[in-house]
Amino acid sequence: xxxxxxxxxxxxxxxxxxxxxxxxxxxxxxxxxxxxxxxxxxxxxxxxxxxxxxxxxxxxxxxxxxxxxxxxxxxxxxxxxxxxxxxxxxxxxxxxxxxxxxxxxxxxxxxxxxxxxxxxxxxxxxxxxxxxxxxxxxxxxxxxxxxxxxxxxxxxxxxxxxxxxxxxxxxxxxxxxxxxxxxxxxxxxxxxxxxxxxxxxxxx
Numbered sequence: 464x465x466x467x468x469x470x471x472x473x474x475x476x477x478x479x480x481x482x483x484x485x486x487x488x489x490x491x492x493x494x495x496x497x498x499x500x501x502x503x504x505x506x507x508x509x510x511x512x513x514x515x516x517x518x519x520x521x522x523x524x525x526x527x528x529x530x531x532x533x534x535x536x537x538x539x540x541x542x543x544x545x546x547x548x549x550x551x552x553x554x555x556x557x558x559x560x561x562x563x564x565x566x567x568x569x570x571x572x573x574x575x576x577x578x579x580x581x582x583x584x585x586x587x588x589x590x591x592x593x594x595x596x597x598x599x600x601x602x603x604x605x606x607x608x609x610x611x612x613x614x615x616x617x618x619x620x621x622x623x624x625x626x627x628x629x630x631x632x633x634x635x636x637x638x639x640x641x642x643x644x645x646x647x648x649x650x651x652x653x654x655x656x657x658x659x660x661x662x663x664x665x666x667x
Contacts, residue, residue, distance in 0.1 A: 466577060466594040470622035472664040476654045477623045479504040479641065480595060482533055482571060483603075483630030485512055485519035490629045492638050494526050500645045502655025504528050507571040507593075510535035510555035512630055513562070524563045529657035531593065532556055532570035539576045549584050556588065569593050569658050593658055595626030602637045603628045611640040619648065622661060 470478075479497075484490045484506055497504055506523050508530055513520045523530060534540065534551040543551070552570065559567045570590040572581060577592065585592050596618035600611045615625055625644075627637050645655060656664075 466575065466592050467662075468594040468596050468624055469620075470624070470661045470665050471667045472622040472661070473666055474654070474664045475621055475652050476656045476661055476664055477619065477625065477648060478656055478658045478661040479625050479627065479645075480507060480531070480571070480593065480658060481505070481627050481629040482507045483512065483537065483628050484508055485516045485523060486630045486634065487516050487519050489634040489638060490519050490523060493629055493641060494522065494528070496638070496642050496645055497528070497655065498526065500649040500655065502645060502649065503657050503660070504655065505531050505569065505593075505658040506629065507531040507533035507569075508555070508559065509533050509537055509630065510551075510558050511537075513555070513558045517562070520558075520562045529569070529659055530559050530563055530567060531658065532559060532567045532590065534573050537573040539574055540572050540581045541576050541578045545580055545584060548581055552584065552588055591658075591662060593624060595624045597623075597625050600626070602634075602640065603631070605633065605636050608636050608639045608643075611636060612643060615640070615644060619653075622664070624658065624661070
């Protein structure tokens with residue numbers, strides 16, 4: 464019942480991930496940032512947001528990024544019962560398949576709320592369940608660009624999975640922090656890859 468926060472790899476590769484989108488203003492800005500450094504990212508999208516902004520979801524896929532499942536309405540999945548939990552994932556799964564042509568391989572539970580009952584459902588659907596190392600960055604709280612950078616830099620290393628948000632509210636601090644990090648990390652020789660690409664680099 465493992466949530467994967469880091470992939471054991473000797474390769475200098477890192478996965479940036481973004482939750483709660485797509486967002487018509489902030490998601491495209493991120494796509495431009497990654498294009499500028501020839502990087503790719505994984506966007507854990509909510510079904511509800513995909514229905515509101517289908518064109519943004521399509522652009523994420525068209526520009527070579529991965530879309531993962533982040534539920535339909537962002538509930539605490541351990542609290543809604545197995546049928547509702549499965550419906551949350553399945554409805555979002557169907558939307559992602561419509562946009563990308565294939566089912567998502569990865570999911571992130573909202574609030575990283577996860578237990579054996581939820582695991583039984585994610586396993587049935589064939590997902591790898593993805594966490595992150597830099598939860599202390601708390602970018603969703605708008606703690607300041609410097610805080611997001613400091614908390615994230617401490618977790619940088621081969622195989623790190625990093626968490627940010629492109630949905631809900633003002634994400635301008637996140638955009639600025641990610642712009643700086645992408646430049647720094649690529650200059651240090653890191654490749655910015657999707658979660659699924661990073662999983663394939665595992666040494667174990």
